[in-house]
Amino acid sequence: MSDTAAIVIENASLYGDTTADLVIVDGRIASLDRADAPAGARTLDASGLVALPGLVDIHTHLREPGREDAETIETGSRSAAQGGFVAIHAMANTTPTADTAGVVELVASRGREVGLVDVFPVGAVTVGLEGTQLSEMGAMANSRAQVRMFSDDGKCVHDPVLMRRALEYVKTFDGVIAQHAQDPRLTEGAQMHEGLVSAELGLAGWPAVAEESIIARDVLLAGHVGSRLHVCHLSTAGSVDIIRWAKAKGIDVTAEVMPHHLLLTDESVRGYDPRFKVNPPLRTQEDVDAVRAGLADGTIDVVATDHAPHPDEDKDCEWGAAAMGMIGLETALGIVQKTMVDTGALSWRDVARVMSTTPASIGRDAEHGRPLEVGEPANITLVDPAAAWTVEPSATASRSNNSPFGGIELPGRAVATFLRGRPTYLDVSFEGAFA
Ligand SMILES: [Zn+2]
Numbered sequence: 417m418s419d420t421a422a423i424v425i426e427n428a429s430l431y432g433d434t435t436a437d438l439v440i441v442d443g444r445i446a447s448l449d450r451a452d453a454p455a456g457a458r459t460l461d462a463s464g465l466v467a468l469p470g471l472v473d474i475h476t477h478l479r480e481p482g483r484e485d486a487e488t489i490e491t492g493s494r495s496a497a498q499g500g501f502v503a504i505h506a507m508a509n510t511t512p513t514a515d516t517a518g519v520v521e522l523v524a525s526r527g528r529e530v531g532l533v534d535v536f537p538v539g540a541v542t543v544g545l546e547g548t549q550l551s552e553m554g555a556m557a558n559s560r561a562q563v564r565m566f567s568d569d570g571k572c573v574h575d576p577v578l579m580r581r582a583l584e585y586v587k588t589f590d591g592v593i594a595q596h597a598q599d600p601r602l603t604e605g606a607q608m609h610e611g612l613v614s615a616e617l618g619l620a621g622w623p624a625v626a627e628e629s630i631i632a633r634d635v636l637l638a639g640h641v642g643s644r645l646h647v648c649h650l651s652t653a654g655s656v657d658i659i660r661w662a663k664a665k666g667i668d669v670t671a672e673v674m675p676h677h678l679l680l681t682d683e684s685v686r687g688y689d690p691r692f693k694v695n696p697p698l699r700t701q702e703d704v705d706a707v708r709a710g711l712a713d714g715t716i717d718v719v720a721t722d723h724a725p726h727p728d729e730d731k732d733c734e735w736g737a738a739a740m741g742m743i744g745l746e747t748a749l750g751i752v753q754k755t756m757v758d759t760g761a762l763s764w765r766d767v768a769r770v771m772s773t774t775p776a777s778i779g780r781d782a783e784h785g786r787p788l789e790v791g792e793p794a795n796i797t798l799v800d801p802a803a804a805w806t807v808e809p810s811a812t813a814s815r816s817n818n819s820p821f822g823g824i825e826l827p828g829r830a831v832a833t834f835l836r837g838r839p840t841y842l843d844v845s846f847e848g849a850f851a
Contacts, residue, residue, distance in 0.1 A: 422457035423837060423850075424450050428467035428798065430788050432764030438467060440794040443836035447790060458850040460832070462798055468768045470502030470795035470833065472775040472784050473745065474565065474594070475648060475672060475720035478504075478535070480526065481519070482511025487725035487815045489523065492745075493532035494813040495723070497840040499745040500797035500830025503776070503784045504533050508540035509570040515540035515551040517559035524561040532840045536779060539563040541582050541593060545571050550581060557589040564780040567594035569648055570695075572630060574600055579634060583643035592670075592778060594646040595634055597655075598696065602626035607736060609682040609697040617685065619735070622697050624652040631655050635662035635669050646778055647671040649722050651696040653706030660715045670778050672720040673707045675744055675751035676820065680704075684820065690731050690738030691820040694724075711770065712761040718775045721748045725816030743814050747807055749799060750826030757801070758827055764799075772797075794837035801828040 425438040430448075439447040441454060450459075478492040479485075489506075496504050506523055508514035514523060520537040527535025539556040543549045545568045556563040566586060573579045573595060582593050603626045608614050610621020631647055635658065638645035647659065650671045659671045676694060681701050684692040692698060710716040724741025731738055752771065756762040762770070776785025786792040806825050809817040831843035842849070 422454045424453045424457050424459045425462045428462035432466045440837040466799040468797045469772040471500045471771045472503045474505045474775045476504040477724045478506045489526045490530045491815040493530045495745045497532045497833045498813045502795040502835045505536045507569045517555045520561040539566045541566045541568045564591045569596045572598045583641045587643040592644040597627045597630035599626040608685050613682045628654040639667040645669045651677045656706045656710035670717040672718045673716045674722045675748045678755040688735045695740040726818050731818045753828045796834040798832040800831045803829050
């Protein structure tokens with residue numbers, strides 16, 4: 417039977433609040449009642465499972481081209497599908513940099529060949545991420561890859577004149593600048609969050625103000641230019657306050673938080689385990705509480721992963737020499753459930769908003785983040801909220817296993833992912849379900 421045969425997902429809890437069937441025909445939701453299913457449709461029992469619009473990650477690092485030893489578009493796509501994602505935005509810090517139409521088209525077309533998730537390339541703001549000359553963003557926007565999100569992520573667009581020009585440039589094609597907010601001078605040599613723990617450990621600190629000062633500048637620039645700004649991996653209480661202020665002023669800004677900043681603090685660094693080394697760094701409990709509150713009240717718009725694969729040799733070394741970043745596509749949903757849903761801060765409908773609808777809207781992904789309604793594309797994630805599991809980093813579909821969450825228990829996980837009606841990931845518990 418072909419992959420595109422009709423499928424009936426029976427007894428799913430849509431958004432965790434209404435039980436219905438999802439009848440999928442030709443890649444779309446054809447009905448919410450199994451009685452309408454065409455003869456020969458394959459069925460899957462989703463009793464006890466929550467159905468969400470397929471998850472969208474607007475901050476993923478694939479390492480292809482250039483560092484295929486860490487991740488390829490194929491392994492990253494597989495990891496994403498396994499984490500419940502149907503679309504990912506691939507950051508530009510590859511080798512070569514995704515700063516031309518040629519490179520973004522290559523990434524997009526390789527993503528289509530793999531076919532497990534929609535891979536939307538993010539274009540670099542500056543040539544080679546060097547922060548000196550704007551890239552040809554218009555050429556990337558008008559290419560077949562139709563890039564709408566631009567970022568030098570990994571580096572900050574620090575020059576205020578370049579940042580202003582970039583905001584003006586993307587406005588002409590409804591693009592957005594996603595800023596990695598980090599003042600480079602205030603973070604020279606930084607190894608972890610600057611605070612009590614860094615002082616005790618004697619490690620160079622990355623102060624909160626290095627993030628907050630750039631966000632403050634950028635929201636003012638975005639307001640001045642009348643353009644769209646997205647703030648990557650917001651991590652401090654002060655950053656939440658600045659975004660809240662900017663939104664109250666009517667500035668067109670959105671912000672994302674990472675699962676690790678919802679769960680972990682700088683206390684984790686005490687063991688000098690480089691898996692906890694990330695940029696921006698793990699902050700304090702006060703910051704964790706503030707980003708959770710910001711996500712709950714809508715100040716922070718989305719959860720994104722900052723999935724950052726690194727091979728063992730870049731992590732199995734002393735703290736100072738280790739690369740920054742952690743993988744996260746397969747643990748994101750479970751961490752959001754643990755920190756936000758099980759604590760009562762977010763409903764599953766809210767999770768659909770912060771992990772699908774809003775990220776798709778920021779990225780201008782027209783076919784994603786759509787409601788679970790008749791006629792919509794069948795991009796669907798099934799979550800088992802009772803599937804308590806222990807994270808085993810070596811079991812990941814990613815080519816790298818630099819997860820800081822090894823051994824921790826998460827309450828739930830994605831158990832099935834459908835891209836335009838085609839299953840791209842099915843948990844082993846569904847083996848034989850379609851027989
Ligand atoms: Zn970044």
